[in-house]
Amino acid sequence: MHTVIVGAGLAGPLLAQGLRRAGHDVVVHERDEPDRPDQGYRIAIAPEGDLALRACLPPDAYQRVLDTAGKRGSGWRVLDPQLRVVQETLVPPSPDEERDGRHLTVDRQTLRRILLDGLEVRYRAPFERYELLAGGRVRAHFGDGTNVETDLLVGADGTHSRVRPQLLPDAEIVELGQTEIFGKTPLTDRARELAPAVALDGFCVVTGPDGRFMPLAAHEFRTGGDDYLMWVVAGPSELFPADLSTMDKLDRRAHAARLVADWHPHLAALVRLGDPATVGSTTIRTAKPVPHWRTVPVTLLGDAAHTMVPQGTSAAVALRDAGLLCRRLTERGDRSLLDAVESYETEMLDYGFAEVDRSLRSASA
Ligand SMILES: Cc1cc2nc3c(=O)[nH]c(=O)nc-3n(C[C@H](O)[C@H](O)[C@H](O)COP(=O)(O)OP(=O)(O)OC[C@H]3O[C@@H](n4cnc5c(N)ncnc54)[C@H](O)[C@@H]3O)c2cc1C
Incomplete structure (x- = not known):
C-alpha cells in the first residue's frame, strides 16, 4: 500500500x-526547509504520546527519544509577577509509567530529527x-x-x-484573541542566575492581573546537549502589533521584553538574552x-x-x-x-x- x-x-x-x-x-x-530554528521549542508530551512513540518507532529510535528528553522536574507552579509561588502541583513519577506511558519533555527539533530519520521526505x-x-x-x-x-x-x-x-x-478554526511570542534563552551561568528556581525544576507560569502570562521551563538534556530556558510571553492580541508575524525576530523579542517590563526585572532580562533565531509568534486558535x-x-x-x-x-x-x-x-x-x-x-x-x-x-x- x-x-x-x-x-x-x-x-x-x-x-x-x-x-x-x-x-x-x-x-x-x-x-x-528542514530544521527551521523557530520550530525548536520544548514540548511536554503526555503519556498517550509516549505510548504512540513506543508503538511506531524502531526500538533504537525510541531509545534516542528517551536519551534526549529533558530532565524530569518535580511539578508545575503558578507565580505572581514578582516571582512568588502562588500555586504548586507536584507530579511524582508514576510507578506504572512503563505500562501507562511516561510524561516526557522533549526538544521539538531533536524529536523531529529522530522521527524523520530514514524516511523519504520531499x-x-x-x-x-x-x-x-x-x-x-x-x-x-x-x-x-x-x-x-x-x-x-x-x-x-x-x-x-x-x-x-x-x-x-x-x-471552522476560531481565533481566541490571544497572541504569544516565544523563544529560547541558552542556559548560561547568567541565565541560571536570572531564572526563577522553579523554572529549573519543572514548568511554571507567571500570571499578571490583566491577561498577560509568561510560561517558562528549562530544557536540560538528560545526556548532554545545549540546555536552554524556553519562554513564552502571551496575552490579549491587542497588546501585540498587527504585523507581528512578519516583524523582524529581534523586534519581536524586544516587544516580548517590553510586555513584561513592569514585572520582576529578571523576566525581561531573560527574554533579552533569547537567541533571536529561535524567536517565533503565533495566535491561539481552536477548532x-x-x-x-x-x-x-x-x-x-x-x-x-x-x-x-x-x-x-x-x-x-x-x-x-x-x-x-x-x-x-x-x-x-x-x-x-x-x-x-x-x-x-x-x-x-x-x-x-x-x-x-x-x-x-x-x-x-
Ligand atoms: C511555542 C509552542 C509551545 C508548545 N508547547 C507544547 C507543549 O508543551 N505540549 C503540547 O502538547 N503541545 C505544545 N505545542 C503544540 C504542539 O507543537 C502541536 O500540537 C504539535 O506540533 C502538532 O503536531 P502536528 O504534527 O499535528 O502539526 P505540526 O507540528 O504543526 O506540523 C505540521 C507540519 O505541516 C507542514 N505544513 C503546513 N502546511 C503545509 C502544506 N501546505 N504542505 C506541506 N506541509 C505543510 C508544516 O510546515 C509543519 O511541518 C506548542 C506549540 C508552540 C507554538
Missing part, C-alpha cells in the same frame, strides 16, 4: 515510521490540492509542480492545513467540532484535525492519532482501506474533540 503524508511536524513522521516498519510505501511532503513541496480518482485512488498536487497518485492521502499539515479545507469546507464526514481516501491527523488551545496535551493527541491510524492500517486484515480509515476517524474525532473542549475550558478557568 502507498501513502502520501502532508506535513513533517510530529504526527506525520510518526505515522510514516510506523507504516514503514510494517512494510508500507510512504512518502512525506513538507512545505518548509522538502519545499507545499501541498496545494487533491483530486479523487476513479478506482478509489487519489492524486495530490504540490506547489513545486509535482503530483503523485496514491492509495491514501493524510493531511498532517497542522493548524493552517491546506488538506482540511478541501476535505471539510465547513470546518469547532465537526460531524463525521463520508470517508474517502483522504484523512486528517493531529492539529490539522483538531487544533486546540495549548494546554500541554495537543502534541500527545497528535502522536496518538498517528499511532491509532497506523494500527488501523497495518492490522486491518480483510477489511477495506476505507473501513480502516473510517474506524480511525470515528475514534479520533471522539477523543480529539473531547480534548479540544477540555483545553478550552481549562484555559478559560
